[in-house]
Amino acid sequence: MGVILEVQNLKKDFDITAGKLHAVDNISFQLEQGKTLGVVGESGCGKSTLGKLLVGLEQATSGKIIFQGRNIEKAGRADWKALRKEMQMVFQDPMSSLDPRLCTMDLIAEPLKIFKVCRTQSELESRVRALMDLVGIAEHMIYAFPHELDGGRRQRIGIARALALEPEFIVCDEPVSALDVSIQAQVLNLLKQIQRDKGLSYLFITHDLSVVKHISDDILVMYMGQMVEKAACKELFHSPMHPYTRGLLSAIPIPSLRNRRKRVLMEGEITSPVNMKPGCRFAARCPYAQERCRQEQPALREVSPGHFVSCHFTETTSISDTPA
Structure with missing residues (x-):
């Protein structure tokens, strides 16, 4: 299948009293027709802002959003009215x-x-x-x-x-987070069935890794506005490479008394997203951080086919405590 959505170096800054808040910073990815890209991360990492940028509810600071071969980031009001038929959004809180x-x-x-x-x-x-x-x-x-x-x-x-x-692309912004577990399963199965029947493409935003594993083909992990890791769903759960991803996966509860998982605790203070300083944004919480991490922003690298990681020491850090 072809690529329905391509995002290139997308950025969104908000001007606030203290300076610039970097909500989305240099995000790039592709989404194939009929596939689901899951976006995960802690609250405030920029997931929802990313979704709003893609459907025109927010204006990007810079970067490109190419939908079905058209650069829609600079689309006018008339163009967006036509695009509304092709791209839609399901919001987190249905009541509001x-x-x-x-x-x-x-x-x-x-x-x-x-x-x-x-x-x-x-x-x-x-x-x-x-x-x-x-x-x-x-x-x-x-x-x-x-x-x-x-x-x-x-x-x-x-x-x-x-x-x-009858859109081609839907952004699902935490559509099941406010629902009971049994209702969550019904809604997720409904979305998957509709996708199979109509060939829809989803960007599925969530903080629940169990949910994203159930519905996604690929997963993008965000931290403080940046993409720190992206891989196929099975690959990410089997071989997480970024320390932040490993910490998230270690927090998933296992309903077993025998197969206990060792927690990867993320200690330290969360960096402020306002007026960001050079260096890795996860360095203050990373157990592997070195002086280079505090001075130099790691580049996003493809460490294996389709597996992208933003870390200076991906190949040298131990993953023995991460889940299989």
């Missing part, structure tokens, strides 16, 4: 992303009305009912309001809205 004054019917119908997809009211209702059936919302809930529904059903409405215009 849905208009509480609209019922299920009106919420799902809204994008169809804006783009004048249906010519008659009966065609519109038929399309909405088909979308409800696709995402698993019972027909008797067609006139229910968001406050009358649980979190899972509200998120299904958000997914239906995103699918209404």
Whole structure:
């Protein structure tokens, strides 16, 4: 399959009283048609800002976003209106992303009305009912309001809205983090089924490594606005190379008393993302950090086919404490 999305040296800085906050700093990657790229990292690492940049909700400071061969980073208002049919976003909190004054019917119908997809009211209702059936919302809930529904059903409405215009690419910004575990599984399986049926491409943002392992083809690990590691899902879980990735993976609980995993504790202070100084941003928490790490920013290197790491000492640090 071809590449549907290519990001080149993408940056986003916010001007604040104390200086410049580097939310996204020099991110580059490719996403193939029909695949899922998982983006993981701690809260505040820039995951959601990255997703918003890709769908035009934030304006990049510099860099390129190439979608289906077109550089959309400098797209105008008219261009973005056309792009809205091809790229959509599912937000983290369905309650805050849905208009509480609209019922299920009106919420799902809204994008169809804006783009004048249906010519008659009966065609519109038929399309909405088909979308409800696709995402698993019972027909008797067609006139229910968001406050009358649980979190899972509200998120299904958000997914239906995103699918209404039949897009090619969807950014899923922690779509299951606010849901119960059983509902999480239902929504994840729904997203995977829709992807298989329609050939969609996802950027799946989450802080839950168990979730990202279930749904992703490739995984991108972010720390303080930068990409520190990127690899195929199985490769990353089997052979993590960046100390930060190893720390994240060691925190995944194992439901076994025999197969205990040794924790990789990340001690030290988190570096401020404002007016960043030279050097590795993880150095203050890294057990392998040396003076070079505090002076020189490590370059992102391809240490094996498809496996990119940003670390000076990738080949020399021990990975004996990381999970298999």
